[in-house]
Amino acid sequence: MSIVVTGATGHLGRQVVEQLLEKVPAERITAVVRDKEKAAGLAARGVRLAVADYNAPETFDGLFSAGDRVLLISGNEFDKGRVRQHEVVIDAARAAGVALLAYTSAPGSLRAALADDHRATEEVLLASGLPYSLLRNGWYHENYTENLAPVLEHGAVVQAAGDGRISSASRADYAAAAVAVLTGEGHENTTYELGGDVAWGFAEYAAELSRQTGREIVYNPVSVEALTGILTGAGLPAPLAAILAGVDASIEKGELAVSSGDLSRLTGRPTTPLADAVAAALKD
Numbered sequence: 001m002s003i004v005v006t007g008a009t010g011h012l013g014r015q016v017v018e019q020l021l022e023k024v025p026a027e028r029i030t031a032v033v034r035d036k037e038k039a040a041g042l043a044a045r046g047v048r049l050a051v052a053d054y055n056a057p058e059t060f061d062g063l064f065s066a067g068d069r070v071l072l073i074s075g076n077e078f079d080k081g082r083v084r085q086h087e088v089v090i091d092a093a094r095a096a097g098v099a100l101l102a103y104t105s106a107p108g109s110l111r112a113a114l115a116d117d118h119r120a121t122e123e124v125l126l127a128s129g130l131p132y133s134l135l136r137n138g139w140y141h142e143n144y145t146e147n148l149a150p151v152l153e154h155g156a157v158v159q160a161a162g163d164g165r166i167s168s169a170s171r172a173d174y175a176a177a178a179v180a181v182l183t184g185e186g187h188e189n190t191t192y193e194l195g196g197d198v199a200w201g202f203a204e205y206a207a208e209l210s211r212q213t214g215r216e217i218v219y220n221p222v223s224v225e226a227l228t229g230i231l232t233g234a235g236l237p238a239p240l241a242a243i244l245a246g247v248d249a250s251i252e253k254g255e256l257a258v259s260s261g262d263l264s265r266l267t268g269r270p271t272t273p274l275a276d277a278v279a280a281a282l283k284d
Contacts, residue, residue, distance in 0.1 A: 001099070002048065003182050004030040004064060006089060007073035009038040011142070012104065015175035016071060016182075017042060023183050032063065054085035057092075064096035069182050072103045074118065082117040087124050094128045100188060101125065102133040102181050104174075107193055107258050112250040114243050131188035133181050138195035138258045139168040139247075141277035144205065148281055150234075152213065156220045157206040160227040160245055164252035169196035169263055170272035177266040195258025196271040205274065212278055224249050 003020060007013040008031030020029050026046030033039045034053050043049050052059035054075050064070060070093050075085045086103070093101050103125055106118040118136075125132050151157055177194055181187045206219040222230070224245045231241035250256060264271050 001067040001069070002028055002030040002065065004032060004050075004068050004070045004098075005073070006032040006052075006054075006071065007075070008042070009033050009035065010073060010076075012171055012175060012178075013071075013073050015171055016073075016178050017047060019172075019175050019179045020182065021045065021047070023179060030068075054088055057088045060088055060092035062096075064093050064098050066097040066099075068093075068096065068098040069100045070098050070102065071178055071182055072101060074104050074121070083120045083124065086117075086121040090121075090125055090128050090130065094130055099131060100133060100182075101128075101130045102135055102178060102187070104178070105134050105136045107136050107138050107195065107256060108191075109193075109255045109258070110247075110250055111253075111255055112243070112246040114247055133187045133189075134191040135174070135178055135181065136191065136193050137174045138193075138263075139166055139251075139256050140174070141168045141170050141196075141272065141274055142281075143168070145277045145281035148209075151209065151217065152215075155215065155217050157202050157209070157217065158220045158222055158227065158230060159202050159251075160222050160224045160248035161202055161251040162221055163201055163203075164248075164254060164257075165199040165201045166251050166256045167195035167197070167199040167258045168256075168274065169194070170277055173263060173267060173271045176269075177263055180266045180268075192262040192266060193258050193260040194263040194266075195256070195260070196274075197261070197264055198271075198273065199257045199259075200274055208275055208278055212275070212282055 005016050030048045031042050032050045032052050039049050050063050072089050075082045106115045203219045206217045209217045228241045228245040
């Protein structure tokens, strides 16, 4: 019986594997990757590698075994039919008779276009009859703290979220929740609404950046249309820019303020404060 992590060299997947290595023997972990070279470090530590691609269904043939626990990390290729990609993994898992398939989804409260693929994947998973766990991950601190260069350059946080509040958490927090589900008991047929313990607004975020940098950084709220234009001007494809700006509209409506407490309960500790993520980003 293996614990199998798809997308294992991505930002979240690598965190999950690293945290699994602290809890279970390396030979019980299978990292599903597209590029073996990127996972050489994991292989050197005894993690089994499986090369497969969401866009090539045949690469998942025989990859899973009966009794495996699988983490399906949602794909990030928005233009390649993510639901069908996810269905490839679900079909292979069902054929093998895995014990659990956990899927990194989006909060049930999120109505933005970004959530559409997640809702559709959830429907496929529930219809499969597999024991499942829906890990409805909220927003990540790193979505903002890993993109500080333009903020620091212009002295402004520019978002289309108005006074909306968001309960983000660190990537490591969400990874820890996945590890708890993959290594624990009693998580079959569960849904977890995951978010940080403390909700914050972008004015507070700007104030925290000001405090830690010693520079004046303001929050400049703009319209969804204006933000879409800014993102496309920065080189993002128009469809992706529209999706991201749409998330801001959802934040303004409170759709990414998750107050369930599920994340800290699963991990057994408080979630990482935004201020810690800012400090870490500024140190890099």
